[in-house]
Amino acid sequence: xxxxxxxxxxxxxxxxELEQAAARSRRIGDEEMADQVxxxxxxxLAEPDGRLGTLCVYQASDPAALQDHAHRVGMxxxxxxxxxxxxxxRDDP
Numbered sequence: 811x812x813x814x815x816x817x818x819x820x821x822x823x824x825x826x827e828l829e830q831a832a833a834r835s836r837r838i839g840d841e842e843m844a845d846q847v848x849x850x851x852x853x854x855l856a857e858p859d860g861r862l863g864t865l866c867v868y869q870a871s872d873p874a875a876l877q878d879h880a881h882r883v884g885m886x887x888x889x890x891x892x893x894x895x896x897x898x899x900r901d902d903p
Contacts, residue, residue, distance in 0.1 A: 873890045
């Protein structure tokens with residue numbers, strides 16, 4: 811599997827909406843697409859319009875699997891970018 815970053819812009823109105831989507835995302839990834847998609851972590855972003863967006867790190871077989879996963883969950887995948895290298899200066903807080 812390859813590592814990707816996914817940008818989801820202004821996808822949720824509240825933290826509760828985001829938590830519900832995260833639960834669906836994990837369930838679908840773990841139960842329906844375990845051999846294609848693996849969610850690593852997400853960073854929740856305050857968007858300029860007041861909504862919440864995310865920057866998500868996934869491992870996947872290819873970008874099409876990530877698009878399929880997002881479609882099944884009912885959330886956007888505005889940008890999918892392959893990661894070529896990781897540089898860790900400090901662990902995540």
